[in-house]
Amino acid sequence: MDEKIKKTMDKLRENRMKPFFAQSREELFDIVRELVKSDKLITAGGSMTLKESGVTELLMKEFGAAYLDRSAGKTKEEVDEIMRKAFVSDSFFASANAITENGELYNVDGNGNRVSAMIFGPRQVVIVAGVNKIVKDLEEAKLRVEKIAAPKNTVRLNCETPCAKKGECMHCHAPARICCSYVTLAHQRVPDRIKVIIVNENLGY
Numbered sequence: 087m088d089e090k091i092k093k094t095m096d097k098l099r100e101n102r103m104k105p106f107f108a109q110s111r112e113e114l115f116d117i118v119r120e121l122v123k124s125d126k127l128i129t130a131g132g133s134m135t136l137k138e139s140g141v142t143e144l145l146m147k148e149f150g151a152a153y154l155d156r157s158a159g160k161t162k163e164e165v166d167e168i169m170r171k172a173f174v175s176d177s178f179f180a181s182a183n184a185i186t187e188n189g190e191l192y193n194v195d196g197n198g199n200r201v202s203a204m205i206f207g208p209r210q211v212v213i214v215a216g217v218n219k220i221v222k223d224l225e226e227a228k229l230r231v232e233k234i235a236a237p238k239n240t241v242r243l244n245c246e247t248p249c250a251k252k253g254e255c256m257h258c259h260a261p262a263r264i265c266c267s268y269v270t271l272a273h274q275r276v277p278d279r280i281k282v283i284i285v286n287e288n289l290g291y
């Protein structure tokens with residue numbers, strides 16, 4: 087494990103989050119299995135990392151009875167209802183837009199369902215993130231969102247925003263803007279409620 091990852095994990099611990107390091111997909115899946123083995127309700131926020139890493143598929147295949155996937159919602163009302171269930175779930179899965187070497191999780195949301203469930207509600211929050219999400223500090227985290235995460239997400243989600251065309255943030259006021267709530271999770275009241283699994287590969291954006 088390189089120094090940057092080690093330092094980030096130490097700082098996450100200092101902020102009372104529980105870090106894990108997965109050298110491989112197999113290690114990642116074993117950590118996830120262990121964390122959710124007694125869960126009755128598992129939910130997740132929208133995340134490319136969860137898809138790319140195979141975590142979404144694992145939850146569907148092995149924990150299908152407990153896992154509530156929001157793609158099961160056919161209408162906006164149904165999807166909203168599934169999102170609300172995250173607040174009473176045993177585990178809520180998501181990724182982070184950035185993790186700082188100071189042990190902070192930085193996220194920018196459109197709907198806000200992801201950041202709000204990270205802050206309060208689910209018994210535990212499981213963050214899965216590739217090493218590409220680690221940045222030096224909050225300034226770099228903000229730049230990462232403006233130059234990488236948000237523009238790529240607007241393309242993926244077909245949003246009519248200037249960054250989808252320009253490839254970087256234009257600080258828009260478009261109706262489809264996906265940057266609405268800027269949340270930094272730092273020192274936690276409830277120790278180890280937030281688990282952070284850092285995976286030794288590049289995942290998502």
Ligand code: SF4
Pocket residue numbers: 231232236237240247248249250254255256257258259260262263264265
């Ligand atoms: S504020 Fe607007 S232009 Fe900037 S990243 Fe967000 S959606 Fe794109």
